[in-house]
Amino acid sequence: MKKILRYILLFVFFAFVVIQFIKRPEKINEPVTDNDIIGLLNVDKEIAAMLKASCYDCHSNQPRYPWYANVAPLNWWIGDHIEHGRDELNFSLWGTFTARRRDHKLEEMVEMVEKREMPLPNYLPMHKEAKLSDEQIEKLRKWANAERANIAAETETEN
Template identity: 90%
Template sequence: MKKILRYILLFILFAFVVIQFINRPEKISEPVTDNDIILSLNIDDEIAAMLKTSCYDCHSDQPRYPWYSNVAPLSWWIGDHIEHGRDELNFSLWGTYTARRRDHKLEEVVELVEKREMPLPNYLPMHKDAELSDEQIEKLRNWANAERANIAAETEN
């Protein structure tokens, strides 16, 4: 029985080592452009810091990769999160979005942050700094609503 258990453990260790070399997700690190939401809207430092800390890892072309993002299968899971997050909303491409899409995305940001669905609850244990306080949520809501008003005024003209 001990021999079988030893072989199973060796097989698991071997498999773990082998998967480190299989299908490694591409790490994204693009330079910031004028299309980035912070630059295109000239966002104040406080809101910019909130977005960078709580949103940019999954919703921009400048994610921060923690050490464990190099270890499969976590690397696959993190890569998948980033891919899906960027497909849904990419703050690095904000300047390329239509006014209608920007308005809708800001509406979704407020809704998901208020419900505390964003940042994702499973993201927060390893990224305590990403958790938004009630005060920060209120500031983010006020900022997003002001931007939505700007978009509405822009489309009326």
């Protein structure tokens, strides 16, 4: 029995080493552009800090990759999360969104944060700084609603 267990452990270790050389997900970390939400909307420091701590790792082109993002299979999982997050909302591309899309994304963002679906619950144990307090959620909600009002005023003057 010990011999079988030793072979199983050896096989698992060998498989773990081999998968480290399988294609790694591309790490994207681009410079901040004029289309980024923080610069474009002149977001105040407190809201900007919340967005960066709680959202930017998955919803921007400036994620912070932790050390374990270099270890397969975790890097595949993290890469998939980031890719999916950017597909849903990429704050780095905010300036390319239509007014209607910006309004909808702000509405969705508030809804997801209030329901505590964002940041993802499985992200929080390793990223304590990303957890939003009730007070922070309220500030984010007020900020997003003010931005939505600005969007509505913009589109009203355009028509």
